[in-house]
Amino acid sequence: MAAARWSPAAFLALLLLLLPFAPSPARAATPGKSPSSSSTAVFQLQGAVYPIGHYHVTMNIGGPAKPYFLDVDTGSDLSWLQCDAPCQSCNKVPHPWYKPTKNKIVPCAASLCTSLSPNKKCAVPQQCDYQIKYTDKATSLGVLIADNFTLSLRNSSTVRVNLTFGCGYDQQVGKNGAVQAATDGLLALGKGSVSLLSQLKQQGVTKNVLGHCFSTNGGGFLFFGDDIVPTSRVTWVPMARTTSGNYYSPGSGTLYFDRRPLRVKPMEVVFDSGSTYTYFAAQPYQATVSALRAGLSKSLKEVSDVSLPLCWKGQKVFKSVSEVKNDFKSLFLSFGKNSVMEIPPENYLIVTKYGNVCLGILDGTAAKQTFNIIGDITMQDQMIIYDNEKGQLGWIRGSCSRSSKSIMSNFP
Incomplete structure (x- = not known):
């Protein structure tokens, strides 16, 4: 978009x-x-x-x-x-x-x-x-x-x-x-x-x-093209029709935090590389924020940062997400049996130039979104595959920071 x-x-x-x-x-x-x-x-x-x-x-x-x-x-x-x-x-x-x-x-x-x-x-x-x-x-x-x-x-x-x-x-x-x-x-x-x-x-x-x-x-x-699509380990789901447009969608997913269901309605999800951040509708967004806040260490304090709406500061200035990721838990979106996308802290947090850690999942209601957008931050270090020939979407985790010549060796 x-x-x-x-x-x-x-x-x-x-x-x-x-x-x-x-x-x-x-x-x-x-x-x-x-x-x-x-x-x-x-x-x-x-x-x-x-x-x-x-x-x-x-x-x-x-x-x-x-x-x-x-x-x-x-x-x-x-x-x-x-x-x-x-x-x-x-x-x-x-x-x-x-x-x-x-x-x-x-x-x-x-x-x-x-x-x-x-x-x-x-x-x-x-x-x-x-x-x-x-x-x-x-x-x-x-x-x-x-x-x-x-x-x-x-x-x-x-x-x-x-x-x-x-x-x-x-x-x-x-x-x-x-x-x-x-x-x-x-x-x-x-x-x-x-x-x-x-x-x-x-x-x-x-x-x-x-x-x-x-x-x-x-x-x-x-x-x-399809000749570098991995032959194994890819999680595949059928493309689903969306109620809000002709977007790439894996359908409705159930949201989990630290492998526990957040008890929100199934979320209509679309994949959109035109969105820098991920957007959740009001109910799943509030549930995610509540779960994060409840599980955080007391050493992290909420702080105002112009970069994003919800940020925390630590006892020292953070330089990378790796320094703080252990204080956060993974989210999961389940699209059916054996079709789960894990969203680890690296896929929903950023560290700003001010040394704070911020949530890269935003409230979609502010942008008047009725569906949930998986943006660039959540698709990092995964090969995301849009197969219009077979009508399916796929993802497989792996390193994306290498030359194209080594693609096949990194995604067997």
């Missing part, structure tokens, strides 16, 4: 760096071709939950290809770049604004335009206008365009594929140019047909499978 990412008050971003391209010429993708199981693209990530607040990837777009930093968001469908079309309200970004040409504009009658807005009337038939509203009231307004993305695959080939995305010329995140953005735009990897992942599948480049691994030490990796 990327709500916090583009808010002027709490802008957070994550960087993903594209793996070096092979020197061989890029081949064009063949629409409709069935993707090979070995057609997988792997990208290195940059960023962290705190203090950066995001992970991003470098995508090479256009001809000649130019690099753009894109915030990775599994909670939305339309990717977009800040765009000089001309720009009406854009941020300062790491690279020059993308400048489209008329021959790249997608017409209103195009199928992806129709799927994005099924009941849309074409005010201008030659172009497909869009407007996206995020949960923090930020918006992106623009037109759809199609341009080449150059991707390096694990089989050592390079592919050039024409993909549709948004050319955002009006971003409502502050006065024009006043907000410095850490990324050039958004990489949307949701379930919709306009998602880049769905387009890669339709054009025969990769299967409709993605995964990411965010390191608690910063960085990590992202992949499209």
